[in-house]
Amino acid sequence: MTAAHARVKPELEFLMQVPLSPDRKTILDCMQCGMCSGSCPLGDAMEYPPRQMILEARSGGLEAVLRSPSLWMCIGCATCSRRCPRGIELTDGMWPAMRDKAMQDGIQPPAELQEAFQNVFKYGNSLGQSPRKRLAWAENLEVPVRDLSKEQAPVEVLWLVGDYPSYYARNRTVTRAFARILTALGVRWGVLGNKERTIGDCDRLFGEEGLFESLVEYNRALLDQQQFEKIVLLDPHSYRALERFYPRFGAKYPVEHYMTFLAARIEQIKALAVKPVQATVAYHDNCCVGRRYDCFDPPRAVLAAIPGVNLVEMEHNRQDALCCGGGGGGMWLDAHIAAHGGTRLAERRVREAAAVAADVLAVSCPFELSRFEDAAKVAGLEGSLKVRDLIELLAESLDLGEKETV
Amino acid sequence: MKIAVVVRQVPDLIEPVEIAASEKTVDLGMATFRANEADDFALEQAILLKEKSGGSVAVVALDFGDVQNTLYTAAAKGADRLITIPYDADLPPAPKEAAAAYAQVIRGLAPELVLVGSYAHDELESTLAPLLARELGLPFVGVVRGVRPAADGGTAVVFKEFPAAALAKMTVKLPALLGILGADQPPRYVPVSRIRALMKTAKIEEQEAAVPDASSAVTVRRLYHPAAGQRAEILEGPPADVAAKIAGILKEKGVCK
DSSP: OHHHTOOOGGGHHHTTSSSSSSSSOOGGGGGOOOOOOOOOGGGOSSSSSSSHHHHHHTTTOOOOOOHHHGGGGOOOOOHHHHHOTTTOOOIIIHHHHHHHHHHTOOOOOOHHHHHHHOOOOOOOTTTTGGGGGGGGGGGTTTSOOOOOTTTTOOOOEEEOHHHHHOOHHHHHHHHHHHHHHHTTTTTTTTOOGOOOOOOOHHHHHHTTTTHHHHHHHHHHHTTTTTOOOOOOOOOOOHHIIIOOOOGGGGGOOOOEHHHHHHHHTTTHHHHHHSSSOOEEEEEOIIIIIIITTOOOOOHHHHTSSTTEEEOOSSSSGGGGOOOOSSSSGGGOOHHHHHHTTTTOHHHHHHHHHHHTTTTTTEEEEEHHHHHHHHHHHHOOTTTTEEEEEHHHHHHHTTTTSSSSSO | OOOEEEOOOOETSSSOOOOOOTTEEEEEETEEEEOHHHEEEEEHHHHHHHHOOOOOOEEEESSTTHHHHHHHHHHHHTTTTTEOOOOSSOOOOOOHHHHHHHHHHHHHHOOSEEEEEETTTTOOSOOOOHHHHOOOOOOOOEEEEEEEOOSSEEEEEEEEEEEGGGOOOOOOSSSSEEEEEESSOOOOOOHHHHHHHHHHHHEEEOOHHHHOOOOOOOOOOOOOOOOOOOOOOOOOOOOOHHHHHHHHHHHHHOOOO
């Protein structure tokens, strides 16, 4: 403990318990350079951008910070954390701790977020859908789906399908395509059917630590019963939580996002991807697997394996990619952010794609399809810019899609 | 103020509700249950009154459905006593029978105020609140949107909603029973960590009460889906096809070009 730590105000003790870097830095180590606030895509709309939030909290104004709408405006893109010269983990450390503290003190989170939390607590998914409908996406699918919740069997890949891929109509096209791709690649795979529940990364990022812990307990008990070589996910947020935060509770599993899973099979894919997909494609690096793990080449390798694809780069790409605005609970904060002056980041992003003459914006996160498709409509790009998951493009080239073409 | 709140379990409508083969009831075989929405507002109003004026809040519920989660959540919000009435039937009782059971327990609590949700979506004949007021012999005001304790301590000021959102400000002598439609604020969110902590420490009391057999005055002759009338057409098919049909009809009728 440093001398500064010894002088910390009692009200900030809760933050001293949160590891904000491998060498246990705290907000007392912040040198107020402002890199975080300048990097935050919503910082200009915040009453307390990250730097001022830290300053105010350290100066005796924690209560004001906790009661500010700013507390619920971070959408978890992690640009501030990656750029912080002191290496302080704001996104995954400070923000969740502040939000947890606010809720413990009785401060109410935005109403949409409350509903998402309650849905997860009661139904195991953020959309408030019946757990019995988890496998509805697989109805009339022409490839067999092994439901491990009904019949346990050893599999190479345990596919945790996720909330949006299971329930949201637009995402189900991607889900069905991935089932066909796994089968075409000769992978022995299975799902958890109606027993699957959300992994809980967004709940954790938004400070619902108790809810996250309850999900870890449930999922750990379920996963420990299964025999698999690795877990594969469509959702980069869930990947992040399983890879980074579940191990804190002793739940360690080999886990992979589908991008790296596919990229590792690129030669097999090249042999199968014979149907050209004539499109100028801009790839949107997602914040969880992209920025947080520097995973930029695998998705581009998969796109390059698709004949006919002309890959172009947007102004903000790779480490500097602009967030879609949906991560870390942002899916349930559009009204709150708009009410406090924030812009829709997805609209800025689709305009970036249009600026480089892309006719397809390729994505690799379940949140991004609906966000960018809605944004394209608002931006007047609906006819000229299509939003497709990388899986959809690949399935089309493998002639395994839902027969829609770009 | 000593307050008792009744919290009921009702079928959760995320599961489809089907008409049973008998055509006299709905099939709840696949149903899960959740706290009744209006009762949630009654609880919030009770907690707000306690925070403002002191006192205590006791929550009374039949031991049915998801009642344990409901009660621990109530405790996390600030309820002081959690009471269940043993009940082992497959379906919740009708309001009249439920009122008789709740009254047996609530009498023993001697509350100054009893709060019950104004409605529950599984109530077919009447609603619980006025029936329970009759059982307890208490004055009753229904469709209440707000409650303030009066300075004299023997009355409360209540705001009752009428059609067109008109509000009547009334004074009611205590003890009384109020049917709650809304509280002074939406039901609060409490973090799951607090609920989980109370699952380990909070005590749920069990109090016996006889639930009378149903002696309904209403006989359901037949439950059925509304039939298509002379000018009604039920559009079926995938959403895109239905949307195209709607667009065609609107054009045909001259509503749009």
